[in-house]
Amino acid sequence: MVEPRVRKLYEAMFALEDLREVFREAVPGSANEEEIAACIARVERILKELKESKSSSLKYITDRIELRTREEEYININPIQPGGRLTLEARKALIAYGDGYSVCDWCRDLRLDRIKRPPVDEFHEELAEFVGMDEARVVPGARRGFQAVTSSLLDKGDIALISDLGHYTEYLAVEIAGGVVREIPSGDSKIVTGDAVADTIERVRATTGKKPKLIIVEHFDYSYGNEHDVRGIGKIAKEYEIPFLYNGAYSVGMVPVNGKDIGADFVVGSGHKGMAAVAPSGILATTDEWAPLVFRRSEVTGDISGKRFEHKETELLGCTLMGATIISLMASFPRVKERVKHWSGEVQKSNYFIREFIRIAGNEIVSEYPRKHTLSRVDTRNSFDKIARTHKRRGFFLSDELKRRGIIGEFAGSTRIWKLNTYGLSWDRIRYLADAFVDIARKYELPIN
Numbered sequence: 500m501v502e503p504r505v506r507k508l509y510e511a512m513f514a515l516e517d518l519r520e521v522f523r524e525a526v527p528g529s530a531n532e533e534e535i536a537a538c539i540a541r542v543e544r545i546l547k548e549l550k551e552s553k554s555s556s557l558k559y560i561t562d563r564i565e566l567r568t569r570e571e572e573y574i575n576i577n578p579i580q581p582g583g584r585l586t587l588e589a590r591k592a593l594i595a596y597g598d599g600y601s602v603c604d605w606c607r608d609l610r611l612d613r614i615k616r617p618p619v620d621e622f623h624e625e626l627a628e629f630v631g632m633d634e635a636r637v638v639p640g641a642r643r644g645f646q647a648v649t650s651s652l653l654d655k656g657d658i659a660l661i662s663d664l665g666h667y668t669e670y671l672a673v674e675i676a677g678g679v680v681r682e683i684p685s686g687d688s689k690i691v692t693g694d695a696v697a698d699t700i701e702r703v704r705a706t707t708g709k710k711p712k713l714i715i716v717e718h719f720d721y722s723y724g725n726e727h728d729v730r731g732i733g734k735i736a737k738e739y740e741i742p743f744l745y746n747g748a749y750s751v752g753m754v755p756v757n758g759k760d761i762g763a764d765f766v767v768g769s770g771h772k773g774m775a776a777v778a779p780s781g782i783l784a785t786t787d788e789w790a791p792l793v794f795r796r797s798e799v800t801g802d803i804s805g806k807r808f809e810h811k812e813t814e815l816l817g818c819t820l821m822g823a824t825i826i827s828l829m830a831s832f833p834r835v836k837e838r839v840k841h842w843s844g845e846v847q848k849s850n851y852f853i854r855e856f857i858r859i860a861g862n863e864i865v866s867e868y869p870r871k872h873t874l875s876r877v878d879t880r881n882s883f884d885k886i887a888r889t890h891k892r893r894g895f896f897l898s899d900e901l902k903r904r905g906i907i908g909e910f911a912g913s914t915r916i917w918k919l920n921t922y923g924l925s926w927d928r929i930r931y932l933a934d935a936f937v938d939i940a941r942k943y944e945l946p947i948n
């Protein structure tokens with residue numbers, strides 16, 4: 500299965516970086532020609548070896564940091580990684596903008612969102628439009644978006660509602676603001692509804708006498724990838740006049756999202772989970788109503804220096820993503836805008852895969868079915884786990900079998916309840932993936948329906 504050319508390709512790319520280093524260290528205009536010629540000759544030799552499919556012994560980039568080849572050599576079904584896989588454009592941009600504060604070359608207004616070259620300013624406007632809101636900012640991960648909102652809206656002891664399927668970062672964002680979490684039950688269906696939110700608001704009122712200050716619910720949760728009734732929740736939030744944060748970690752950049760249609764006051768997305776960007780990155784978008792509060796300007800003054808920073812936005816600590824992160828978000832953005840239009844195709848492929856997967860006797864889908872997302876929770880306790888019980892490799896037998904077929908990213912060693920994500924896989928890859936599981940089942944004589 501191993502493709503020798505992948506490592507060789509890295510060798511060639513690194514040799515080109517060695518050449519780049521010559522220019523970086525030279526006195527302007529007088530780079531060492533001999534060194535350049537030697538570097539080019541090395542690149543040529545490596546390319547010749549690449550052409551001949553010669554294997555490479557290259558294993559590390561530097562001290563104990565291994566090459567990462569899983570996206571080149573395997574089908575990766577890791578639950579959290581597919582939406583953050585970089586586009587070709589992002590990978591190119593990363594080569595050129597990897598240096599620290601690289602997007603600050605032409606910064607004039609001392610504000611990230613006003614940089615015109617590269618067009619970070621226009622990107623911000625487009626971002627707001629992309630999620631159907633008025634104003635957007637980039638943040639270091641969805642979690643920092645939650646934090647900006649909780650820190651702006653919650654005082655000590657204020658109550659925030661989070662679904663019982665909520666992500667740990669939502670809980671921590673409430674905690675750091677001194678707030679109190681009350682959970683909205685997702686019930687047996689594991690789906691959060693507007694009614695459940697209304698009931699929870701009433702229950703909180705009855706038991707504490709307080710009205711919650713914020714509702715945070717994810718469109719698709721991380722455990723099941725189930726779709727929650729964000730529109731219904733948006734309506735209830737309006738009725739009770741409680742701001743609603745739509746958590747789009749598993750949707751923004753993959754699923755078409757219009758925050759205002761949904762009735763959201765805040766839309767948070769994750770760059771590295773859903774927008775084909777470098778971590779940590781994400782977006783926080785809001786309405787004209789809330790922007791002045793959440794994106795409020797600094798009012799602090801230095802008592803000795805008298806320094807003030809009135810143009811800086813406090814919750815963002817001034818600037819946020821100043822190099823590789825934002826350039827990857829921007830470089831991927833045209834493709835991201837395009838790919839959300841094809842979400843229904845992604846769901847179709849997800850359903851095709853799951854349909855094949857549950858043909859294996861004992862395999863069960865724990866997520867809602869038919870699937871509405873590409874992230875799915877499956878239960879293989881009555882199939883692969885039975886094999887694992889007597890196999891000398893235990894649960895690792897399944898990882899071994901998958902890896903042998905060029906598939907990686909399942910939770911290694913787990914044959915009980917686990918998650919996988921098919922986002923972004925072509926139909927050819929989807930069919931190959933489904934066939935691989937069926938093939939493994941056949942090998943161990945599990946019945947196929």
Ligand SMILES: *Cc1c(COP(=O)(O)O)cnc(C)c1O
Pocket residue numbers: 639640641642643665666668669717719720721746748749768769770771772780781
């Ligand atoms: C991944 C995830 C997050 C965290 O996103 P970051 O961008 O890594 O901060 C938050 N909520 C949900 C539902 C997630 O799945």
